[in-house]
Amino acid sequence: MTDFAATKAMFHIPDGITYLDGNSLGALPKAAEARARETITAEWGEMLITAWNRAKWMDLPRRIGDRIGRLIGAAPGTVVMGDTLSIKVYQALASALDLRPDRKVVLSDSGNFPTDLYMAQGLLRSLGRGHELRVVAPEEVEDAIDENVAALMLTQVDYRTGRMHDMAALTKKAHDAGALALWDLAHSAGAVPVDLAAAGADFATGCTYKYLNGGPGAPAFIYVRPDLAEDIQPALSGWLGHEAPFAFDPDYRPGRGIDRMRVGTPPVIQLAVLDAALDVWDGLDMADLRRRSIELCERFIAGVEAECEDVSLVSPRDASVRGSQVSFAFEHGYAAMQALIARGVIGDFRAPDVMRFGFTPLYIDEADVDRAVAVLAEIVATRGWDKPEFMKRSAVT
Numbered sequence: 001m002t003d004f005a006a007t008k009a010m011f012h013i014p015d016g017i018t019y020l021d022g023n024s025l026g027a028l029p030k031a032a033e034a035r036a037r038e039t040i041t042a043e044w045g046e047m048l049i050t051a052w053n054r055a056k057w058m059d060l061p062r063r064i065g066d067r068i069g070r071l072i073g074a075a076p077g078t079v080v081m082g083d084t085l086s087i088k089v090y091q092a093l094a095s096a097l098d099l100r101p102d103r104k105v106v107l108s109d110s111g112n113f114p115t116d117l118y119m120a121q122g123l124l125r126s127l128g129r130g131h132e133l134r135v136v137a138p139e140e141v142e143d144a145i146d147e148n149v150a151a152l153m154l155t156q157v158d159y160r161t162g163r164m165h166d167m168a169a170l171t172k173k174a175h176d177a178g179a180l181a182l183w184d185l186a187h188s189a190g191a192v193p194v195d196l197a198a199a200g201a202d203f204a205t206g207c208t209y210k211y212l213n214g215g216p217g218a219p220a221f222i223y224v225r226p227d228l229a230e231d232i233q234p235a236l237s238g239w240l241g242h243e244a245p246f247a248f249d250p251d252y253r254p255g256r257g258i259d260r261m262r263v264g265t266p267p268v269i270q271l272a273v274l275d276a277a278l279d280v281w282d283g284l285d286m287a288d289l290r291r292r293s294i295e296l297c298e299r300f301i302a303g304v305e306a307e308c309e310d311v312s313l314v315s316p317r318d319a320s321v322r323g324s325q326v327s328f329a330f331e332h333g334y335a336a337m338q339a340l341i342a343r344g345v346i347g348d349f350r351a352p353d354v355m356r357f358g359f360t361p362l363y364i365d366e367a368d369v370d371r372a373v374a375v376l377a378e379i380v381a382t383r384g385w386d387k388p389e390f391m392k393r394s395a396v397t
């Protein structure tokens with residue numbers, strides 16, 4: 001059994017804070033700080049440019065890709081790091097459309113994160129070949145998969161509600177219709193067990209600053225099904241995705257396999273921080289994590305429903321179709337969240353009225369859940385949210 005008291009001790013959590021926003025920005029793993037310092041002083045400072053070879057900076061995107069691969073059911077050599085998730089979504093979709101040249105529909109759902117839809121819109125516009133982005137309600141996705149669909153592009157766990165799609169079933173449905181399946185794992189990687197290979201997913205993307213605790217600005221990852229990788233002509237054909245970057249050939253030739261999804265210079269310091277953050281996962285059993293995550297979420301739902309009036313559960317009640325977060329709608333949700341934060345319980349808010357709470361068992365325990373319930377109950381019962389300072393909207397909610 002995974003010892004979650006031991007994983008909690010591996011994080012820096014400020015005194016007096018209950019942190020329920022690891023679904024947006026994971027907490028700081030203590031080891032990350034030392035690793036960042038070492039990378040900056042011992043590698044950059046002392047080795048200067050020779051660190052690309054001596055400290056193996058150039059290998060980081062692949063080596064860390066393999067570490068993440070272990071958490072998402074991807075074989076070694078099928079995941080690479082770089083850029084931001086928005087960019088990786090663009091790359092994956094562009095490749096998928098290339099592989100289905102006769103089809104014109106990209107199918108997604110209204111629960112998808114806006115940037116995924118925006119990137120698709122921009123790509124389809126610049127292709128100028130009459131593609132259509134078809135967005136349906138999450139529960140209508142299955143029936144909307146037909147022979148016109150080139151790519152099914154979904155985020156597995158809904159960022160707002162935590163509702164989780166059945167990746168294996170929808171991938172199979174897409175394949176039966178001749179379409180490719182692209183999965184965004186932003187709220188899945190490190191949150192729920194994922195098995196990309198077993199599901200037969202064609203492409204997957206995700207970020208590493210949420211449940212993987214890589215820190216603000218940590219790079220994204222991309223997975224390509226190994227038997228497809230050699231057929232891809234990358235849309236973002238950068239020099240580090242070239243077969244021989246240091247040949248400085250004027251013409252692009254794709255690198256081998258997943259290497260071709262690299263674009264430009266990797267963010268070395270962020271990758272080093274992420275590498276240290278991933279140590280927390282060594283030897284951790286994802287089934288234990290899932291069991292614990294469900295326990296914590298259920299405890300929170302039961303507590304809030306017993307003690308708070310006027311809030312309603314937005315997340316699925318059935319844990320098997322819910323990720324590692326719980327959302328409640330509340331008319332005064334924005335102000336209530338500011339009041340919670342002022343009392344040291346940090347969650348976040350998503351328009352129009354959703355209070356969102358992430359439960360990452362690595363550093364959340366029963367005492368945190370109980371405290372969050374008690375503080376929310378107090379705020380709702382006493383109208384603790386009803387203060388001018390809690391109404392003012394910040395740029396980041």
Ligand SMILES: *Cc1c(COP(=O)(O)O)cnc(C)c1O
Nearest residue numbers: 084085086113155159184186207
């Ligand atoms: C968090 C999130 C993003 C963020 O994309 P960035 O390019 O890293 O800013 C994209 N898609 C989904 C589904 C997300 O949850």
